[in-house]
Amino acid sequence: MKVDVLTEAVIAAPCDRVAAYAADPTHAPEWYANITSADWRTPPPVAVGSKVAFVARFLGRRLAYTYEITTYEPGRRVVMRTDEGPFPMETTYTWEPYGEGLDHTRMTLRNRGEPSGFASLAATVMAAAMRRAQHKDLAALKALLER
Template identity: 60%
Template sequence: MVDVLTETVIERPSAEVAAFATDPDNAPRWYRNISSVVWQTPKPLAVGSRVAFSAQFLGRQLDYVYEISELVPGRKLVMRTAQGPFPMQTTYTWTAAGPAATQMTLRNTGEPAGFSRLAAAVMAPMMRAANRRDLRDLKRILEA
């Protein structure tokens, strides 16, 4: 089992941070590993929406589809993928950290199978480092 939790405080209102972070079209701007996003269902984002991502991780090209399983506007987003050797769930939450500040958490959980199970011990620290970097980039973009 991989369970990676990262968080940051962004000096912007929660509604603004959540709106930017939940828009898949913004993902390549703040996720360094994501190179493209393709909507498989009509916009806007809702429970059941499916979005395909292309990314680089550990030197490999990864193509995967997330399905939105929970969306509480301005508070929480949960998306899951069951395809490939590493089913993953990604959860974002936003809470007020002051009158115009937001604490954002990014949590990735997954249950690797086969060879990926052996790689899980190596993957978690790399995912944690990538998530920290991505949240720093998101913070930089939104506070600019």
């Protein structure tokens, strides 16, 4: 079974500021509740081909995985795919100016993949947990950037 979870938030901050902060993997442990570390495997900054190793806790388990940046449109979109990890996963962030003066940002966060083995049996539970986590993560990002 495939997992495909899309969440969004409107953040009261300019698009370029939100995108620059969220696209930098070194900030991930600050706003992702489950991510405990992010370590560059290639030299920063973010670019197509960049690799970052993450360690996270999810559903009571420690997960270590490496993402490779496959698409990077500064201020608009970034797509990352697992290069190494427990199952194939793709994460996409998008940002667009929002609101009357376009001084807010609508950010989407999408995670999709196809767990295999034991993880495939828990795909429904995994998707629900991912949805809850993503809502919390975007709320944390919103709180950080609206200070």
